[in-house]
Amino acid sequence: MAGVLRIHFTERDFRHVQLARSADxxxxxxxxxxxxxxxxxxxxxxxxxxxxxxxxxxxxxxxxxxxxxxxxxxxxxxxxxxxxxxxxxxxxxxxxxxxxxxxxxxxxxxxxxxxxxxxxxxxxxxxxxxxxxxxxxxxxxxxxxxxxxxxxxxxWSRVAATVAADAERRAVALEGGLVALLAGLPPFVWRDPVLTAPYPVDFDLRLRGRGLRLIPSFFCHTTPIAVADPALPPVVVYPVSREPPTPPAAGRQAPALAALLGASRARVLGALTVASTTGSVAAGLGLSASSVSGHLKVLRAAGLVESRRDGARVTHRLTSRGHHLLGH
Incomplete structure (x- = not known):
């Protein structure tokens, strides 16, 4: 790659970073x-x-x-x-x-x-x-x-679900602070106060207190893309992460969990190491939403998963019992 994208943050910019939660x-x-x-x-x-x-x-x-x-x-x-x-x-x-x-x-x-x-x-x-x-x-x-x-x-259903799954993972990372989000956002590298990534040309995006809107994209696959005009609100589109990381402990226990819960249900449980929607789990695992919904109902009844409604969205996450079963 010939160049580098450099996004320059100020203290004020950290208060105005937005993470899109749906496909554009x-x-x-x-x-x-x-x-x-x-x-x-x-x-x-x-x-x-x-x-x-x-x-x-x-x-x-x-x-x-x-x-x-x-x-x-x-x-x-x-x-x-x-x-x-x-x-x-x-x-x-x-x-x-x-x-x-x-x-x-x-x-x-x-x-x-x-x-x-x-x-x-x-x-x-x-x-x-x-x-x-x-x-x-x-x-x-x-x-x-x-x-x-x-x-x-x-x-579009696949595009939307994959983008939503990525946004969920970023939102969980954001619980550790904005720097944690930026530092874990491939293909970017965070070196305070500049976020860099490979780019077709050398380009400096100076936020100047306006903040930044980050948009995950299903079809973006080489480098991020930044809106070029410095007078426009700063926007950067970045490639989604296709799959959530698999915790080592969950990987080691996978055969035992599959024997206990059934292969598909064990995969659904493992996918909830980050808070996720039904659609994002379905997209990440290649299962139907109805199948995932059924598995979630059983896992919830067993006290391994909890579900919370936030407006029109329902988010699922592991309970302490679910974390314990996965060996966390």
């Missing part, structure tokens, strides 16, 4: 397209499998055209692509994001496309977009919606 539809659409069009040999196995399935969905001429249009603006190998493609409003959902994108000012379109042209040759049609062509901007928004709907949405 715009980022997943763009990064899913990167998985589909980027080098195959760099993909982890689970994304290679997704890419083969996604390629089978490319029968529609309109979908292929949408992919080509977005690839012109945000190719997988680009060290920079325009920030207007990933509005912060995407945390409120696809509709809010696309409304914001369609309202991008002419000045911003020109500025960010001029910056993109510094890094690579752009197709001629982007000149019209840079001049504020509203019809073209609408086509970009439509292309993002089509890519999300036809390529990413068919696997």
């Amino acid at each position: 539809p715009i980022w997943e659409a763009i990064l899913g397209l990167h998985v589909l069009t980027g080098p195959r040999h760099r993909l982890p196995r689970h994304l290679g499998t997704w890419r083969r399935r996604a390629a089978e969905r490319l029968g529609s001429a309109r979908l292929r055209a949408a992919c080509r249009l977005l690839n012109d603006l945000a190719p997988a190998d680009a060290p920079y692509f325009p920030d207007f493609l990933t509005p912060a409003e995407s945390e409120e959902g696809m509709s809010a994001a696309l409304s914001t994108l369609r309202a991008t000012s002419d000045a911003r379109l020109a500025r960010e496309l001029r910056e993109a042209a510094r890094h690579r040759a752009l197709p001629r049609w982007t000149g019209q977009l840079a001049s504020g062509d509203r019809e073209l901007l609408g086509r970009v928004a439509d292309a993002l919606l089509r890519v999300h709907t036809e390529l990413v949405a068919p696997d």
